[in-house]
Amino acid sequence: MVPLMGQLGVDARWDIIKGNDPFFGVTKKFHNALHGRQEKITARDFELFMVTTRQNIAELELSGDMIFIHDPQPAGLISRKKEIGKKWVWRCHIDLSHPNPEVWDFLQPFVVEYDAAVFSAPAFSRELPIRQFLVSPSIDPLSDKNRELPREMIDTVLAKYGIPDDKPIITQVSRFDYLKDPVGVIQAYELVKRSIDCRLVFAGGTASDDPESDQVLAEVRERAGSNSDIHVLLVPPGSDVDINALQRASTVIVQKSHREGFGLTVTEALWKAKPVVASAVGGIPLQVKNKFTGLCSHGIEGTAYAIRQLLTNPGYAKWLGENGREHIRYNFLITRHIRDYLLLCLALDHEGDVIYL
Amino acid sequence: MIEWLAETWRNIGVPALEWLVETWFKFGLPALEWLAGNWLKIAVPVLVFIATYVIGLWLRRILSNAFDRWQLRTKWEGSRLVIAAVRRPFLSWFLLLGISIAVQISALPAEAKMITVKAAGSLFVLSLGWTVIVLSERLLRIYLPRIKASRPTIALVISAVRITFIIIGALIVLDIWGIPTTPLLLLIVVVVLGAALVLRNAAPDLFAGFQIGATQQIKEGDYIKLETGEEGYVVEMNWNNTRIKTLGESFTVVPNSRLLQRTVINYGRPLKKAKEPFHFYSRTHITELTGLKARNLQELVDTLKKVPDAVVYYHTHRFLEQHHYLTPEPSNDFAVWISDALGDEILGERLASVDTFQFPDLGALRSRLVGIIEEYLTAHRDTKGATPAETLYFMKSVREAMAGEEFYFMKSVSVILPTTYVVSDLREFVETLRRISLGSLYFHIFESRLRLGKGLNDFSVWIRDTLEETGLAEEIGRLDPYTYTLEGLRLALIQLIEKRIK
Structure with missing residues (x-):
């Protein structure tokens, strides 16, 4: 974003707050609590957060006509608004729909001091006394994860992971996390497999800050058992081309999450014109309009049914995939993201719902 | 003496x-x-x-x-x-x-x-x-x-x-x-x-100038379009080049030899000039969240009554903007949410069939949407003496959306910006129509008519008032833009105008 902004003549710069391990331990807890997870937060945690915030307030050289503060960790920097003036925007990347009240009560006084808050999905927002804008995340179509790949490269990646290209491939790309319902994906696949011969690829990584991920991976492997048509792939970080190739080799892409952020893996799948079956959670409904740009499902049977629909009706699957790609082209590429940021600057500088330039 | x-x-x-x-x-x-x-x-x-x-x-x-x-x-x-x-x-x-x-x-x-x-x-x-x-x-x-x-x-x-x-x-x-x-x-x-060496590049232009002049294929005042994209009215032809006034109010100088070597479409003499030129604008928008949400029909209709017009506009035009490539396009957000999140396809269909094109302003459109939902709620108020089918409707009318699938009220903040396109007759107009952004087309046809409350699209107003082409203005005004993709709409407009100026 920053280089592209520069090319447009906007002098955009990143600043990073400093903090020690205990501080980031606290912010991790805040993050989980704001997502609605149960966390034990102590008065000491709040104190530590404030101490580090005060240090950053003193040390950071903040300047600019528009200051974007990302996420809760640096939210306290708003204290300098009185001194600096200008427009301050709180860019929230997390789902605030069901926050831990204790943490939210602590953060809210900071948040309401901003000129506006920006959320990635309508469901992440909440009633606030300040203006709120919707700026969805985006993908870079020229990055390794999304660029066009030659067929040979896709074949090479399939061979690398030992996946024969002999039958339809159903794929889910996600972390090994219960919230992504990997076992549910395998169950849905097994229902499909009863009538249609196909493969399942579950590709993902484990997160170093999530002790559960190894356990989830083990469970998934156990559930897959010796079925040679199920490929559970632990993809190392930075394997963007591999993920790209696996998505492009797929016949149907699934995202059967219980909870989801914006769901950029869905964006990536749609950009590759793949028919998608996904749960209507988090930011997915913004991307998958049921029966127009993909299919939405709620349970294992529903997911299996949708996959069968797509495998047996390739014309319909192709139509959905192409619609999905167009939807991403117009609404979720990095160019739209930049335009939204520029429009946000204009919206904060002008009154009213219609701005004439 | x-x-x-x-x-x-x-x-x-x-x-x-x-x-x-x-x-x-x-x-x-x-x-x-x-x-x-x-x-x-x-x-x-x-x-x-x-x-x-x-x-x-x-x-x-x-x-x-x-x-x-x-x-x-x-x-x-x-x-x-x-x-x-x-x-x-x-x-x-x-x-x-x-x-x-x-x-x-x-x-x-x-x-x-x-x-x-x-x-x-x-x-x-x-x-x-x-x-x-x-x-x-x-x-x-x-x-x-x-x-x-x-x-x-x-x-x-x-x-x-x-x-x-x-x-x-x-x-x-x-x-x-x-x-x-x-x-x-x-x-x-x-x-x-x-001199020949210095002017060796100019010689083909000189001879081309003679040939064009002799054959009268292109004359001053003609509207021409080259296959390489240059187009506009010919304002001057001299011995080595031809000056064209382009659609963007600037001039392009084309060497005469290119006019002979390339395919050139000559649309002929200028058409009737408008009393006032038409300035094309473009429009883009950002979505503002209101923080308001509805879990069921009653909450939806209660909130719909009090939100600003910008919210009504957003939810009746969002699909059009985000899915403008789809035919048939999905209808308004209210209909889709009621069908998908509340599972009430009958009310969903009734709301989806509201013809936005028939409403002169957002207030009237809002009243119609509210009226349909309230009528439905009144009809299925309770289950006393109801048939099983009516009971089912009642159940649907009080159904709550699942967590995360609530209806979120949003509004659009439009930013309207001028483009460099200024046209004075129907030829310039139709050629510009081929190249403007979809945002510009959208603004003049949809936003200007309903959101800015003009009651008629900008194109029809200009064609009627400054060109006095009442018939064409009415034809464009009758076109229901909500039944087209934006590209399809562009094509339909171009065909109507081309038919008129042929």
Whole structure:
């Protein structure tokens, strides 16, 4: 974003707050609590957060006509608004729909001091006394994860992971996390497999800050058992081309999450014109309009049914995939993201719902 | 007095008389004696000179009459020009001829004769050259416009002819005086070659300019479009290039040769100009969250009643903007949410069938949506005495959406910005319509009509009010834009306008 902004003549710069391990331990807890997870937060945690915030307030050289503060960790920097003036925007990347009240009560006084808050999905927002804008995340179509790949490269990646290209491939790309319902994906696949011969690829990584991920991976492997048509792939970080190739080799892409952020893996799948079956959670409904740009499902049977629909009706699957790609082209590429940021600057500088330039 | 006269006679008269007598004896008498001995040497050249001049007069008359007869027979309009150009210098030429012959037969020294003849020859060449230049210039001014050569081309050809004859005349004069012309000829050749080298790129344009002018394929005032994308009205054509006024109010200069080498569509003469030009605007938007949400029908309708118009606009046009490539496009957000999140497809269908195009403003549209939902809620208020089917409707009417699937009220903040496109007639308009962004098309057709409350799209208003093309304006106004994809709508508009201006 920053280089592209520069090319447009906007002098955009990143600043990073400093903090020690205990501080980031606290912010991790805040993050989980704001997502609605149960966390034990102590008065000491709040104190530590404030101490580090005060240090950053003193040390950071903040300047600019528009200051974007990302996420809760640096939210306290708003204290300098009185001194600096200008427009301050709180860019929230997390789902605030069901926050831990204790943490939210602590953060809210900071948040309401901003000129506006920006959320990635309508469901992440909440009633606030300040203006709120919707700026969805985006993908870079020229990055390794999304660029066009030659067929040979896709074949090479399939061979690398030992996946024969002999039958339809159903794929889910996600972390090994219960919230992504990997076992549910395998169950849905097994229902499909009863009538249609196909493969399942579950590709993902484990997160170093999530002790559960190894356990989830083990469970998934156990559930897959010796079925040679199920490929559970632990993809190392930075394997963007591999993920790209696996998505492009797929016949149907699934995202059967219980909870989801914006769901950029869905964006990536749609950009590759793949028919998608996904749960209507988090930011997915913004991307998958049921029966127009993909299919939405709620349970294992529903997911299996949708996959069968797509495998047996390739014309319909192709139509959905192409619609999905167009939807991403117009609404979720990095160019739209930049335009939204520029429009946000204009919206904060002008009154009213219609701005004439 | 008498004394004064006598005095003057003595002082002036007598000496003068003496001087006259003396001069007569000194010069007059010898000259008279010389003339008596040589009168024939003078009389003959003079007579020859006079005879030549008379012959000239006679010849001019004969030729003039012959030319007149020929002119009557052929009716060649150039003959009058030839007579006018030649009439006066013709006698001068015979005068010079007479001088030359007279000097040749006179008793003058050979050297004087030679100089006189050379001078007369030079004067003749200069006079003839000037006559040829004047005549050719007048003839070119008659005939070049006949082959539709442009004014700059005519000026260029006349200059070239003038320079050519001046050079030829100068070379002949130099030759007459015996000055070597070979170095000068060489110099001219070098200059011509150099000029050809420098202008080698311009030559194809020059010839193309001639050809275009002669064939009249393209004229000033025509609207042309090149396959390479340049298009607009031709405002000027000169010997090497053609200037086009483009749609963006700027000018493009196209070398003439490209007009011949490329495929060019010529739409012909300008159409009727509008009283006021049409300025194309574009529009983009950002979504603002209100923080308001609804879990069931009652909450939806209660909130829908109080939100700003911008919210109603957003939820009835979001699909159109985000899914403008889809046919059929999904309907408004309310209908989709009620069908998908509440599972009530009957009410969903009823809301989806609300024809947004029929409403002149957002207030009326909002009233209709609220009316349908309230009517439905009233009809399925309770289950007392209800049939099983009615009970099912009641269940749906109080159903709550699952967590995360609530209806989130949003609004759009529009940013309207001018483009560089300004058009004054239907040709410019339709060509611009092909290239404007979908945001611009969207603004003038949808946003301007409903959100800005004009009741009619901008295109129809302009065509009706400033071009007085009422029929076309009505046809565009009748087009239901909600049933097209944006690209499909663009095409439909282009077809309507093309049909009108054909």
